[in-house]
Amino acid sequence: MTRFLFLVFLIFLSKSSFGQTTALFEIIDSKSRNELWLNPGMISYHFDKDNGYNNKNLGFGAEYVFSSVASVTGGRFKNSDREYSNYFGIYYHPVKISFLKVGFVAGGLSGYPATNNGGWFPALIPTISAESRRIGANLLLIPSVGDKVHGAISLQLKFKIWETDPRTD
Helix, strand or coil: CHHHHHHHHHHHHCHHHHCCCCCCEEECCCCEEEEEEEEEEEEEEECCHHHCCCCEEEEEEEEEEEECCEEEEEEEEECCCCCEEEEEEEEEEEEEECCEEEEEEEEEECCCCCCHHHCCEEEEEEEEEEECCCEEEEEEEECCECCCECCEEEEEEEEEEEECCCCCC
16 A cells, blocks of 8 residues: 555656656745645555554545645545544645645544544644646645554545636746
8 A cells, every 4th residue: 555655646746747847945935826626535554554444535625725835725534433524724835845845734623533522623734745737636644643543644636626827836
């Protein structure tokens, strides 16, 4: 599964498929954007493979990009415990390494039985993102937190359905 996630990430996010040349490392200037992306949930690779966690976290989500460094997100998916989770958050990606944007998403999650009896709890998740003109991906590095949060690497493909300002970067 790890090789599969890595291969999918490389295929969709290879520098050649984006046709861009960028500096190896840069701090991204904040510029106004107006885009809407949709996603069908994510696939995950759980660090603890012995507990039979759900790796197909299908659902529906949206991400509204209002800045070259920030966006808001929300959605619903079938979580690791095979329960439905809702989420909301703000992505912040201030650093670019080659074609990858690096940062985190901060927000809230619900639906995990061992955490607040399935209620909402705060989350801060490191992320790596990449986007082409119409397709993108978010790689989420979910840390393990005792028996409450099941650590995983999750890949979320996303599809741009709307924008008002053409991208120039």
